[in-house]
Amino acid sequence: MTEYLLRDVSPLGEGRTDVVLADGVIAEIGAGLTRDGATVIDGSGLVLLPGLVDLHTHLREPGREDAETIATGTRAAALGGFTAVHAMANTTPTQDTAGVVEQVWRLGRQAGWVDVYPVGAVTVGLEGERLAELGAMAESAARVRVFSDDGRCVHDPVVMRRALEYVKAFDGVIAQHAQEPRLTAGSQMHEGVVSAELGLAGWPAVAEEAIIARDVLLAEHVGSRLHVCHLSTAGSVEIIRWAKSRGIDVTAEVTPHHLMLTDELVRGYDPTFKVNPPLRTQSDVEAVRAGLADGTIDIVATDHAPHPREDKDCEWAAAAFGMTGLETALSVVQETMVDTGRMTWTDVARVLSANPARIGRVEGHGRPIAVGEPANLTLVDPSIRRVINPAEQATKSVNSPFRGRELSGCVVATFLRGRATVLDGGSCDEDVVVAR
Amino acid sequence: MRHLLSAGDLTRDEAVLILDTAAQMAATQSREMKKLPTLRGRTVVNLFFEDSTRTRISFETAAKRLSADVINFSAKGSSVSKGESLKDTALTLQAMGADAVVIRHQASGAPHTLAAAGWTSGAVINAGDGTHQHPTQALLDAFTVRRHLVGTDATGRGLDGLHVAIVGDVLHSRVARSNVQLLTTLGARVTLVAPPTLVPVGVSAWPCEVSYHLDEVVRDGKPDALMMLRVQRERMSSAGGGFFPSPLEYTRGYGLDATRLAALPEHAIVMHPGPMNRGLEISADAADSPRAVIVEQVANGVAVRMAVLYLLLAGEQTNEKVGQ
Amino acid sequence: MGSATPASDDWSAARVVLGEAEIARALTRIAHEILERNKGGDDVLLLGIPTRGVPLAHRLAARLVEVEPTLDVRRVVGSLDITMYRDDLHHHPTRSIGTTEIPGTIDGKVVVLVDDVLFSGRTIRAALDAISDLGRPRAVQLAALVDRGHRELPIRADFVGKNLPTSQSERVRVLLREQDDRDAVLIEGDDA
Numbered sequence: 001m002t003e004y005l006l007r008d009v010s011p012l013g014e015g016r017t018d019v020v021l022a023d024g025v026i027a028e029i030g031a032g033l034t035r036d037g038a039t040v041i042d043g044s045g046l047v048l049l050p051g052l053v054d055l056h057t058h059l060r061e062p063g064r065e066d067a068e069t070i071a072t073g074t075r076a077a078a079l080g081g082f083t084a085v086h087a088m089a090n091t092t093p094t095q096d097t098a099g100v101v102e103q104v105w106r107l108g109r110q111a112g113w114v115d116v117y118p119v120g121a122v123t124v125g126l127e128g129e130r131l132a133e134l135g136a137m138a139e140s141a142a143r144v145r146v147f148s149d150d151g152r153c154v155h156d157p158v159v160m161r162r163a164l165e166y167v168k169a170f171d172g173v174i175a176q177h178a179q180e181p182r183l184t185a186g187s188q189m190h191e192g193v194v195s196a197e198l199g200l201a202g203w204p205a206v207a208e209e210a211i212i213a214r215d216v217l218l219a220e221h222v223g224s225r226l227h228v229c230h231l232s233t234a235g236s237v238e239i240i241r242w243a244k245s246r247g248i249d250v251t252a253e254v255t256p257h258h259l260m261l262t263d264e265l266v267r268g269y270d271p272t273f274k275v276n277p278p279l280r281t282q283s284d285v286e287a288v289r290a291g292l293a294d295g296t297i298d299i300v301a302t303d304h305a306p307h308p309r310e311d312k313d314c315e316w317a318a319a320a321f322g323m324t325g326l327e328t329a330l331s332v333v334q335e336t337m338v339d340t341g342r343m344t345w346t347d348v349a350r351v352l353s354a355n356p357a358r359i360g361r362v363e364g365h366g367r368p369i370a371v372g373e374p375a376n377l378t379l380v381d382p383s384i385r386r387v388i389n390p391a392e393q394a395t396k397s398v399n400s401p402f403r404g405r406e407l408s409g410c411v412v413a414t415f416l417r418g419r420a421t422v423l424d425g426g427s428c429d430e431d432v433v434v435a436r
Numbered sequence: 437m438r439h440l441l442s443a444g445d446l447t448r449d450e451a452v453l454i455l456d457t458a459a460q461m462a463a464t465q466s467r468e469m470k471k472l473p474t475l476r477g478r479t480v481v482n483l484f485f486e487d488s489t490r491t492r493i494s495f496e497t498a499a500k501r502l503s504a505d506v507i508n509f510s511a512k513g514s515s516v517s518k519g520e521s522l523k524d525t526a527l528t529l530q531a532m533g534a535d536a537v538v539i540r541h542q543a544s545g546a547p548h549t550l551a552a553a554g555w556t557s558g559a560v561i562n563a564g565d566g567t568h569q570h571p572t573q574a575l576l577d578a579f580t581v582r583r584h585l586v587g588t589d590a591t592g593r594g595l596d597g598l599h600v601a602i603v604g605d606v607l608h609s610r611v612a613r614s615n616v617q618l619l620t621t622l623g624a625r626v627t628l629v630a631p632p633t634l635v636p637v638g639v640s641a642w643p644c645e646v647s648y649h650l651d652e653v654v655r656d657g658k659p660d661a662l663m664m665l666r667v668q669r670e671r672m673s674s675a676g677g678g679f680f681p682s683p684l685e686y687t688r689g690y691g692l693d694a695t696r697l698a699a700l701p702e703h704a705i706v707m708h709p710g711p712m713n714r715g716l717e718i719s720a721d722a723a724d725s726p727r728a729v730i731v732e733q734v735a736n737g738v739a740v741r742m743a744v745l746y747l748l749l750a751g752e753q754t755n756e757k758v759g760q
Numbered sequence: 761m762g763s764a765t766p767a768s769d770d771w772s773a774a775r776v777v778l779g780e781a782e783i784a785r786a787l788t789r790i791a792h793e794i795l796e797r798n799k800g801g802d803d804v805l806l807l808g809i810p811t812r813g814v815p816l817a818h819r820l821a822a823r824l825v826e827v828e829p830t831l832d833v834r835r836v837v838g839s840l841d842i843t844m845y846r847d848d849l850h851h852h853p854t855r856s857i858g859t860t861e862i863p864g865t866i867d868g869k870v871v872v873l874v875d876d877v878l879f880s881g882r883t884i885r886a887a888l889d890a891i892s893d894l895g896r897p898r899a900v901q902l903a904a905l906v907d908r909g910h911r912e913l914p915i916r917a918d919f920v921g922k923n924l925p926t927s928q929s930e931r932v933r934v935l936l937r938e939q940d941d942r943d944a945v946l947i948e949g950d951d952a
Contacts, residue, residue, distance in 0.1 A: 188544075196638030197444075199544040199568030199613060204637070268552065269545030313553070315522050317543035317566070453856065460841070460857040469893040474844040502844075746844070751854030 001419065003027075005035045009043030009379065011369045013345030019048065021375040024417040029371055041423075045383060046412055049349050051083025051114075051376035052330065053356040053365045055146065055175070055253060056229060056301035058322070059085070059116070061107065062100070063092025068306040068396045070104065073326070074113035076304075076395040078421040080326040081378035081411040082114050084357070084365045089121040090151040096121035096132035098140035105142035113421050117362055120144040122163045122174060126152050131163060138170040145361040148175035150229055151276075153211055155181050160215060164224035171361060173251075175227040176215050178236070179277065183207035188317060190263040190278040198266060200316065203278045205233040212236050216243035216250050227359055228252040230303050232277040234287030241296045251359050253301040254288045256325055256332035257401055261285075265401070271312045271319030272401050275305070292351060293342040299355045302329045306397030323401045327393045331407035334382055339408055364417075375418035384410040394427065439551045439560040440744055443571040443614040448594060448621050455579050456591050457743035458736070465501070465739060475504035478749050481534040483525065484563070485511040485541045490710060491563050494734070495538045495572075498741035504749070507532070522546060526555035534558045536749055544568035559748040567608045573709055574614035576740040578622055580733050581661050584705050596623035601653050603629040603690055604665030604717050605679075607636050611709045612665060616644050629653050631689065633679040634671075650690050654699045662700060663707045664692050667717045683716055694721040705729050771933060771946055778922060778945035783905065786921030787816070790903050791823035793919050798870050801831050803898065805869040807840040809887055810858030814839045815938035816905060817874040838862045840873070840894075845886035866895040872919075876934040878904035881915035906945055908932050 006019040011029075018033035019026060028035075054077065060068040070087070077085045087104050089095035095104060101118035108116020120137035124130045126149045137144040147167060154160045154176060163174050184207045189195050191202025212228055216239065219226035228240065231252050240252045257275060262282050265273045273279060291297040305322025312319050325332075333352065337343040343351075357366025364374040387406050390398035414422035421428055437450060446454070464472060480499040482492050492508065499506045509529065522541075529537060536559040539547045544566030551560040564570040582590045585598055600619050606612045606628050619626050626644035628635065639646055647653050654662075667690075669683060670676040680686045687693075692706065700706075706718075706728045714720050722728060778786070795801050801824045808817030821837035841858035849855070873887050884902060891900060903919035908926040924947070926932060931948045935941070 191637050193638040193641040196636035196641065197613070199566050199610060201567075202637060269548040270552075271549075310521065313521075313523055315541065315543040315546040315549050317545075318522075457857055460859065463860065464844075467894065472844045472893070473889065474849065746857070747854050750844075750849045752850055752852060 003035060003038040004415070004418070004420065005033060005038040005040045006043045006048065006379065007040055009046050009048040011048045012349055013047045019369070021377070021415060021418045024375055024419075026369065026371050026373050026375050029369070041379070041413060043379060045381065047345050047380045047382055048369060049081065049345065049378050049380060050353040050366055050369060051378050051414065051416065052081045052352045053360065053362065054082050054085040054302050054304070054326065054329070055227075055299060055356040055360055056150070057085040057087055057304045057326065058090070058306065059087045059104070060306060061091065062103065066308045070107040070116065071111040071113075072394060072396040073304070073306070074108060074111045074116060075427055076324075076326040076393060078113040078414045078416070079394050079411060079427055080328070081330050081380065081414055082326065083376040083378070083414065083416050084115040084117060084362055085326075086117045086119050086146055086360055088150050089119045089148060090126055094121050094125050095119065096124050096126075098133065098136040098142075101137050101142040101144055102140050113427070114416060115362070115365065117146070117360060118142045118144055119150070119175065120147045122147045122149045122154050123159060128152060128154055128156055128159060131159065131166065134163070134166055134172065135170065138172060145170070145172050146175050146227070146359070147172055148177065148229065150175065150177045153177050153179040153181060155211070157214060157218065161218050161222060164219055164226065165222045168224050173225045173227045173359060175229050176211065177229050178208045178211035178215070178231070180207040180210050183210070187278075188274070189266050190280050192263065192281060194263045194266055198269070200266070205235055205280070205284075208233055208277055209235040209239060212239050216240070216248050219250055220246065220248045224249070226250045230255045230258065230277055230301070231297065232258045232280050232284060232288065234284050237287045237291035237296055240291070244296065251298040251355070252291075252296070253299045254292055254297050255303045256300060256329045257323055258288055259285065259292070259300070259336045260332050261401055269316045271314065271316050272323070272399055272403065274316060274319050274321055275323050275401075276321035289336060289342060292337065293347075297351075299351050299359065300329065300333055301356065302326050304395070306395050307399050308397060312399050322399065324390070324393070324395050324397055324399055326395060328388060328400060328402050328407060330380065330411060331386075331409045332402070334409040335407055338382070375415050377415045378411055379413040380409055381412050382409045384408070386410055438748070439547075440571050440748065441547050441551060441560065441562045442569045443574045443618040443621075444569075446571075446618065446621060448623075451575070451578070451618060451621055452592060452594060454575055454740065454743050454747060455582055457747060458575070458579050458740045459591065461742040461746070462736065462739035465735075470501055471503060472501060473503050474746060475499070475502040475749055478504045478535045479507065479533055480504045480536045480538060480745065480749075481507045481509055481529050481532075482563075483509045483529065483537050483539045485539070485546070486564070488540055488564065490734070491540060494737040495563060495741050497738050498745055501738070502742055502745055504745065507534070522550065523553065523555055526550055530556045530558070536561060536745065538563045540564045542566055561744060561748065564610055566610065567613075568610050569614050570610040571614050571618070572737070572741055572744060573611050574618040575744070576733055576737040577615055577663065577707060577709070578618055579736050579740050580707065580729055581619075581624070581705070583736070584729060585660050585703070594622035595619060598624040598660045599627070599657060600624050600661045600663060601627045601629055601657060601659040602663045602665065603650060603692070605634045605667045605671065606630045606639070606665070607634045607679075608668070608671070609665050615663065616642050620644065627653055627657055627659065629690065631680055631686070650696065654696050658701050659704060660701065661705050661707060662692065664718045666709065666711065667713060669713070669716065687716055691717055691719060692722040693719040697722045697725060697727070700727070707733060710734070771948060774933070774946035774948040776944050777924060777947050778906075780943040783921070783943045783945065786905060787819050788823055790919040790921060791820050791827065794820070794872055794901075794903070795824060795827055797901070797918070801828050801836065803868065803870045804836060804872060805863070805866060805897075806837045806872050806874055807862075808837070809873060809875045809883060810839060810841050811939065812876040812934050812936055813874045815936050816876060820874060820903070835863050840887055840890055842883060842886040842890050845889045847882060847886065860890070862894060866891065866897045869897045870899045870901065871897040872901045872903055874903045876905050877932050878902070878907045878917050878920075879910055881911045881913035884915050885913050905934060906932060
C-alpha cells in the first residue's frame, strides 16, 4: 500500500509539520521527516483536517439511481473532503429493515470512497405509525445507530416517545426532521415577506420550532438522546440553547445552505432554491451562524439531496425539495465561518468531523490528528477561490444552489485509512479499484 | 419590456401608457367595425392549465380584434392531463411559432419559469398564476377606476389621491396582490380589508394599510372605490383551512350589503373581478346597483388586453432568448 | 414597452425651405382649392393624421370657416390615427397610438386627409384602410403641406403646399407652433 509523506502541512490550521501515513494510520508527525518509497505531497499552505463526517446524506440508492447512486454520491463525498457519510433512510425500498441497511452498507464498501453508515428509518415505510425493527438494524452488519424518518417528521408524539425510549438499548439516536405536518400542508417556502409577495404557500418557522420544543421535552422526560436535523430558524437555535442549558441530551445540525442563503433567492422562482426546510431570512442566517459558533449547534451536515433534472426543470410547485451539497459544504463553512473570523479550523474539525462522528457513534472517524490514529484525513487549500459549476461535480445531479457562485477553499486530497481517495483535487479512481 | 409577468414590474410610465393605449383601443370597440389589422400574421397562444372561461375569452377576443391568430391550448383534454411537463408544452408551442403565450397556471411563478427558462421566444403574458399575480386584471381595474373617477380626459394621468379598498380573501388572491402594486404605482392609496386569517403573514411590507373592519373603512376611510374579492366557500371547512367560521359570519363582517353601500361616498364605485358569490361577499342590491361597474370591468378587460398585446407584439421582435 | 419614435437628434445643420409666411400662404391656397374642388364645404371633413397633420387640419378648417361662415368648425375637422394600420409596425419599436376623433359619421362625406409630408405613400395607404373600417365616404382626397416625392405606392396628393424635390437620404421635418417652437419646414441634406 502506498505510503504518503505530507510535507509542510498545517494541522487544524496551526503551525507547520510533516505527516507520514502508513498502514492505514498516522505513522509519524514532526518536522523534516523522510520516508523511503512514500509519495510526497507538498502541503505548504494547506490545512490538514480529520476526514469529514456527514450525518445527513441522501445517496438515493436503492430506488432513485437516476438521481444518485452510492458510487457517485460517495465519490462526491470524497471530493468534498468526507471520509464517512450517513445515508438517509428514505430510499425505495425504505431503509427500515436489516436487509436494506446491510445492502446499502455493502454497496458503500464496494464503492470504497468513504465509509457509508446507513441511517435506519424510525417507522415502517416512514409512515410515522409503527416503529421499524430498530433493534434488528442496530444488530445488523451495518450497526445502525442513527434513526430518522428524514423527509418526514415523526409527528405523532407517542411514536416519537417510544422511539426515543427504544433506542436507548443500543445507544442509538433519533434524528428528527422537525416539521409539524398540519402547519406545513402544501407549504412551498418560508412564510414571511417574500412568500406574501410571491403568493407561495408559507412554511412558518413555528412549524419547525414547535416540534423541536416538544421533542427536547420528550427527550428530557424519557432520558434519551435526540438529534435535530437541519434546524433553520432563530427560534430553533433559542430552543436548543435553552434545552442544553437544562442538561437535555440534544444535538443539532445546520446545513451549509442555511448558513449562507436566504428566501430572497426564491424571487426568481428557480426551483434550485426549493428545499426542506426552506431557506429562511437573513436574521435566521445570522442566528444559525451564531449558534454554530457558540456550540449551540453541534454540527454542519449537508442534507445532500440530489434530484434528476426533470424534477427541478419545472414550475416551482411541481419541483422536488432539495439541494446537493457534498462538494461545497466545506467551502461554505470556510466562507461563512472561518473567513469571517467566527470559527477556527479546530472548530471546523469539531463541527464537520468530531461531533458528527460522536453523534453517529462511528469509530475511527472524527479522531484527533495524532500518531497511531486512523489516517482518515483531508487536505484543504483555503486560499483558492473557485466558481461552482454543478456540471463538473461528481454528484449525478446538478441541483446545486451555489451554481455560478465563487466560494473559498478547495479539497486537495482525502485519505481513507491511509489510502488516497482524492489527490490533486481529483478523485483517485485507480487507487479505489486496487483497494477493492 | 418583453413580458407581462407581474404588476409590480410596471413603472408608472409604463402603466399609464398601457391605460392610455387601452383608452384608444376602447374607442375602436364602439365602432361597427371592431377589428383592426394590427397583429395580422401574429400568433397568440392561450395556454390555460386552469379553467377560466372568462379570462380566456377576454384574451381571445382581444387578440382576434387585433387580427392575431389565436390558438387555445387547454390543459383539460390535452397532453398536460397525461402528465406532460410545462417545459414540453412550451417547447411544442414554440415549434408552432407562438409570438405570445398567454398563460394561466395554478402554480405561482409558472409564467416566470416559462419566461426565464428560454423554452419559448415569444412574449409571456401572465393571465393569473396561483395566488401570485393577475396583472391584466389589475390593469383593467385601474382603467375602470381611472375612467370613472379621473374622467374621460384622463390620458397621461394616474390615480393620484384616490382611495381604493380591497375587501375579502387577500391571502389567496392574485387580484389583490396585483392591485396593491399597480394602484399604488399609479398613486392611489390602498386599504386591504379582511378577517385576520385571510391576510398573509408578511403583509406589513406591502405599500398599503390593513384593516379588519369593513364598517370602519367605509365610514372613516371614505373609499372612492370598493373592490370586493371572491371568497371560496370551501375555505370554511377545516379541510379547506378553516379560515372563517361560517358564511353568515363572513357576510356580516365583510359582505357588501345595501347598508354599507349607502354608507359609501356618493361618487364611490363598486367593483368585483367575478365570478361573484351573490349573498356571500356581495348582496344582489350592491351587485346590481348603478354604482356597480362590474359588467363594465369585463368590457374594459378586452380593451386593456388589446393594449397589452399591442404593446408587447406590435413592435419589432427581438428574438433573443431571455433567462439563464 | 415602447413609446413614440424618439424625436430626431440634431437638426442644427438643417436648411429652412418654408418659413411661417409661406406655410400660411400655402394653407390658405389649399383651403380655397378644397372649397373650389368640392363646390363649397358642406360635405367636407378634414381628417388630420397625427401628429402634425392634426394642427394642419385645424388650421385649414379655420380658413374654410373664414370663407364660408355658415360652416360649423367642430363638424369640419377631426383626426385619424393610422398606427394600427401601418405595414411597418414590426420594424420599429412599439409606437404609441394617437387619437381618432370623427365628428359624426364619415358616411357620404368628402374626407380630406391632411398630413404634413407626403413621401412613400404608405401612411396614406394605412389611412385609406382606417377610413374603410370607419364607414363609406363619398370620396377621399389628400392634402399635404410638402410632397417630397419617392412614392412607393400609386398614391398622389390632391392638394399640395409645396413640391420639394429631395434625395432619398435627405430628411424633411415640419415644425408647427402648436407642437414646436415655430412654423417651418426644414430639410437636412445627406451632404451635411
